[in-house]
Amino acid sequence: MLAVLVCAVLLSFGAVPAAAPVQAAAYGAPRFTDPMALYDAATARVALTAANGSVSYSVASAEGGLLRQGTATVSSGAGSIDLRTLGPGYFKLTVRNTAGSASTDLGIVARLATTPTTKSPFGTTAHPGIHWQLNHAAASRALGLSTTRVDWRWERMATFISGFYRWDTVGEAEIKRLRALGIRPSLVIAYHGLCDGALTPSSTTCINEYAKFARATAQRFGTTVDYAVYNEWNAATNTGSCGRSADCYMKLLKPAAAAIRAAAPGARVLGPALGAVDDWWAVDGPAYTWFQRFVQLGGAGHVDLVTIHNYSVTTAPDGKGERAVRNAKALLAAAGISKPVVMEEAGYPTVADGLPEYLQAAFMARDAAAVLTAGAATYMPYGLVDNYNDRAHAESNFGLFRHEAVNGGRLVPKQAAVTQAVLSRLLAGAVSRGEEKLGTGTRSMMWRMADGRTLRIVWTTDKTRTLEIGGSTGVAATDWLGRPVPTLLTGGKRQMVIGGIPAFVTTPAGTTARVF
Structure with missing residues (x-):
């Protein structure tokens, strides 16, 4: 970085003695325990500690809309919130019990366990x-x-x-x-x-x-x-x-x-x-x-x-x-x-x-x-x-x-x-196929993916537009958080709205595109 990073002071620690057993009743308010709040969509469970009994939870989207509410059981001070059916995206999870509450942002990614x-x-x-x-x-x-x-x-x-x-x-x-x-x-x-x-x-x-x-x-x-x-x-x-x-x-x-x-x-x-x-x-x-x-x-x-x-x-x-x-x-x-x-x-x-x-x-x-x-x-x-x-x-x-x-x-x-x-x-x-020319104000970068499909990363620089893909099968689009983008099937072609936040669009090889 262009500014000088201040040197951190490193401390040397000796062996840490084993912690004494903690009684379940001492856990109290919920606390998240996963070291990293990124989860694979197929296995997403958020671990927590809390007092024995039950906790209630709510999940909101990146935009703040309420998506889900529910309860989970805590036993021996440990529990988890099952988010496997939530799908990819970025969310805020809030968990409550009678002792208090805790919130965390988290990400869920398809194929996170697959590491390229x-x-x-x-x-x-x-x-x-x-x-x-x-x-x-x-x-x-x-x-x-x-x-x-x-x-x-x-x-x-x-x-x-x-x-x-x-x-x-x-x-x-x-x-x-x-x-x-x-x-x-x-x-x-x-x-x-x-x-x-x-x-x-x-x-x-x-x-x-x-x-x-x-x-x-x-x-x-x-x-x-x-x-x-x-x-x-x-x-x-x-x-x-x-x-x-x-x-x-x-x-x-x-x-x-x-x-x-x-x-x-x-x-x-x-x-x-x-x-x-x-x-x-x-x-x-x-x-x-x-x-x-x-x-x-x-x-x-x-x-x-x-x-x-x-x-x-x-x-x-x-x-x-x-x-x-x-x-x-x-x-x-x-x-x-x-x-x-x-x-x-x-x-x-x-x-x-x-x-x-x-x-x-x-x-x-x-x-x-x-x-x-x-x-x-x-x-x-x-x-x-x-x-x-x-x-x-x-x-x-x-x-x-x-x-x-x-x-x-x-x-x-x-x-x-x-x-x-x-x-x-x-x-x-993937192998780059260069920039696709779709007209002023629209940018589309193309790749041939490892499986042979075509990937477009597409966005606009001025206003929202409609992207039309010249085919109806094998077309998938996600937003910047990996969430599905709605498409409209019309005349055998797929249409979707695009704007300043890129969309990731995959199609069979050779599929054409236009913007209007």
């Missing part, structure tokens, strides 16, 4: 050092991600003895969990050591120390992870005296990349993780000119994946992230270089009195569809969880999940998390 991982074109960023008690790997798996960035902070591991490090055990545990679930970790090797006044390395001595740390890291993990050389060198994360130019970045990248490859032949190096917002990627914009210089200096020759960032923080995403990808690919192509381009960070904050959560989800889906269609190898919304529990601070509220402190340590999804889980399963193994 390596075939998924999606990833994100996790901060185990901030959220040390969370299982980021389990959340990444539920979202259907293939890769997750993990902080690998030099300043937390550096010592006054060159080449000796206090390894980040919290980060290592998360890396191990990610690998066990088939999710590729990407280690962000940043930001400073104890040299150069504890600033971003600029001197030859300090740059060599950074390269030494990168080499030791590669010796530790080998080819099981990817290695990102710094993060947003052109932004506030860079405090070094050399400056934020591509020329200065190259002084760090070349020895670091060489050190990583020497220690772990075949390892993948990522960079430059170039920070950008709004129009920075326009021709002659600050990100464009920085990247142009990076390519001229041969920077792309030192990385295996070209990573860029773009935040459309003040506007809808259309034309922004996709332009960043196209311009980056064009500059690479002009230099005779063909390498994967990854949109490594993008997103919107759901800050108080700012963007509502449903728009975060809608804009993410629009941006992801356009960016992948523009040729990005991977799209990585930032980030997995809100950084801090501060609703007034934009930097703290980019997460797909809300901060765990809001929900008693549980991971509760925003609507964007449900959208991400739906998208990952639709696009796993």
